[in-house]
Amino acid sequence: MREEQRIAAEFARAHELTMDPQVRFLDLSSELGELSKELLKASDYGKQSPVVTEEMEEELGDCIFSLLCLCDSLQLDGENALHIALEKYRKRFAEKGGIGSGR
16 A cells, blocks of 8 residues: 555646645545545435446545555655555454444
């Protein structure tokens, strides 16, 4: 994923799409909302299992791009963050039988 983060960051810089982390987070939230809308439409608003569409894949790509750009704007390694989360979930699952934090 480091390579993907590098590619996303270079694209953002080349096209003057860099943002402060706060703005990038809002952009990510907006993209998640657009993906949510596509999932709702694809599932007839929860009445059926979603039918995967090209629009869903496109919106998911937008989410991934925004997330990788957020990692870059925060100067965090997205791949390392993923490994930290997976280890946390492994420990919780082993200790509690689930990944929820129980908070």
